[in-house]
Amino acid sequence: MYNIFVIEYLEKHKEITFINYRNLLTDYQWKIIRAIAAEGHVKSVLSKNFISKHKLNTPSSVKTAVDSLIVKEILVNDITGFYVQDILFQRWLERN
Secondary structure, eight states, X not given: OOOHXXXXXXXXXXXXXXXXXHHHSOHHHHHHHHHHHHHSOBSOTTSHHHHHHTTOOOHHHHHHHHHHHHHTTSEXXXXXXXXXXXXXXXXXXXXX
């Protein structure tokens, strides 16, 4: 396991990059990425439970935003579900 100080150093070092992500994404994409980061892993971003819990719009708008985040390589979708590709970014989102 990594030393917590090393992880915190890396998060701080990449913070400018993470802030730039915020500036490059739409408000809705940001809301979705934060929701997924809060969950850690989401089996289905189109589920009624996920959409209502995070006060998202229609499934089609969620799908459009998620597809864009996947193309930008910020989100990953594999056989287990959806998650933030960069674990440091996910931890940063959870804290900010």
